Amino acid sequence: MVYTFKIFRFDPKKDTRPYEQEFLVDLGDEEKITVLDALFKIHQSQDKTLSFRYCCRLAMCGSCALVINGREGLACKTLVKDLDSGPISLKPLNHIPIIKDLTVDLKSLINRLKKIEPYFIPRTPSVEPAKIKPTSKERQTIGLNTECIACGSCVSACTMMHWNPDYIGPMGLNRAFCLIVDSRDLTDKRLERVADENGIYRCHMEFNCTDVCPKHLSPTRGIHYLKRQIFWQEMKNLNPFRRGRNR
Amino acid sequence: MVNEKEWTLKRDAGDAQIWRKTLPGMWAWLFQRVSAILILLFLTLHFFLPYRRPLQFLLLLVVAFHAALGIRVFLIDLGASVKSQKILFIVFLLLAAFGLFFVWNYLPLGG
Numbered sequence: 001m002v003y004t005f006k007i008f009r010f011d012p013k014k015d016t017r018p019y020e021q022e023f024l025v026d027l028g029d030e031e032k033i034t035v036l037d038a039l040f041k042i043h044q045s046q047d048k049t050l051s052f053r054y055c056c057r058l059a060m061c062g063s064c065a066l067v068i069n070g071r072e073g074l075a076c077k078t079l080v081k082d083l084d085s086g087p088i089s090l091k092p093l094n095h096i097p098i099i100k101d102l103t104v105d106l107k108s109l110i111n112r113l114k115k116i117e118p119y120f121i122p123r124t125p126s127v128e129p130a131k132i133k134p135t136s137k138e139r140q141t142i143g144l145n146t147e148c149i150a151c152g153s154c155v156s157a158c159t160m161m162h163w164n165p166d167y168i169g170p171m172g173l174n175r176a177f178c179l180i181v182d183s184r185d186l187t188d189k190r191l192e193r194v195a196d197e198n199g200i201y202r203c204h205m206e207f208n209c210t211d212v213c214p215k216h217l218s219p220t221r222g223i224h225y226l227k228r229q230i231f232w233q234e235m236k237n238l239n240p241f242r243r244g245r246n247r
Numbered sequence: 248m249v250n251e252k253e254w255t256l257k258r259d260a261g262d263a264q265i266w267r268k269t270l271p272g273m274w275a276w277l278f279q280r281v282s283a284i285l286i287l288l289f290l291t292l293h294f295f296l297p298y299r300r301p302l303q304f305l306l307l308l309v310v311a312f313h314a315a316l317g318i319r320v321f322l323i324d325l326g327a328s329v330k331s332q333k334i335l336f337i338v339f340l341l342l343a344a345f346g347l348f349f350v351w352n353y354l355p356l357g358g
Contacts, residue, residue, distance in 0.1 A: 008256075010254060012254065018254065067256075069264055069268070070264035070267070070268045089264065091256060092256060093256075094255070094256045094258055095256070095257065097253045097254065097255050098254045098256065157258075159258060162257045162258065204276055205320060206272050206273045207272025207329070208270075210329060210332075211270045211272065211273075218330075220272075220329055220332075224323060224329075228324070228326065
């Protein structure tokens with residue numbers, strides 16, 4: 001079966017403006033052909049200058065995240081047969097600078113993560129591995145949000161990124177949530193760092209991040225958990241009878 | 248580089264495909280913002296034209312939807328499961344419609 005792909009093309013070294021290029025690809029009758037397979041075929045047989053990113057091909061690494069027919073998704077996981085009939089549009093992720101064609105510069109994603117120190121800092125050093133019961137309240141609160149593969153789909157889907165380029169974004173805030181809820185983590189200032197107009201208060205609950213996440217996570221859940229934490233902390237601070245309150 | 252400018256794409260509001268892919272969470276956000284602006288508009292008109300039934304209906308309509316979606320936001324802020332956000336959108340839209348019908352037909356509004 002022949003599919004039509006309309007692919008975003010742009011080489012900053014040569015092109016003054018982006019444009020769309022159409023490719024006709026015969027993908028046969030195989031049911032499990034993915035968008036990534038189609039890109040391989042185009043690259044091998046029609047245009048070797050087409051630039052796109054991939055790595056594991058198993059929906060584990062997040063490298064191949066694209067905007068497919070207007071919706072963020074992983075090229076290696078999206079079956080061509082599941083897409084709408086008609087031309088298939090492929091564009092790079094939104095809100096992230098474009099290097100070439102479908103490849104974006106992930107430095108901007110990493111810089112957003114750096115703002116929240118996205119690494120675990122142990123409160124108490126230990127040589128023994130941590131024992132975390134699956135039934136523990138903290139583990140259940142964090143849930144699957146630790147499974148984030150940092151593909152950037154949520155950042156691309158979030159319209160708040162459009163209005164505020166300094167917004168940490170759902171990916172960074174999700175990571176902050178996982179670390180803040182973890183009582184083993186040392187950094188007490190992490191919650192304060194995300195409690196501003198470039199952090200959790202920029203989230204207006206559109207749920208686009210939750211809708212497009214290929215791992216079915218909900219950064220919105222994490223962000224709203226943090227909002228509640230800050231709210232109750234501030235309520236306690238307002239209580240004049242709170243023990244130990246500095247006057 | 249021919250083009251020194253850094254190119255970044257944004258979600259194109261003019262792309263019909265984007266709108267077809269828009270899901271309830273985004274619609275709820277959009278309806279609530281648009282209804283807020285419409286409340287300001289209709290309320291202002293209502294001050295100058297207080298006894299116009301169509302205007303009263305429109306004002307009641309946008310207030311009902313804005314309030315219903317606001318309650319949905321409130322519930323999610325308080326900790327309602329994010330998995331329920333789509334169902335809450337539909338349920339509260341229906342509650343708004345029901346509330347509107349009830350208030351318009353059964354409450355004395357001085358019409």
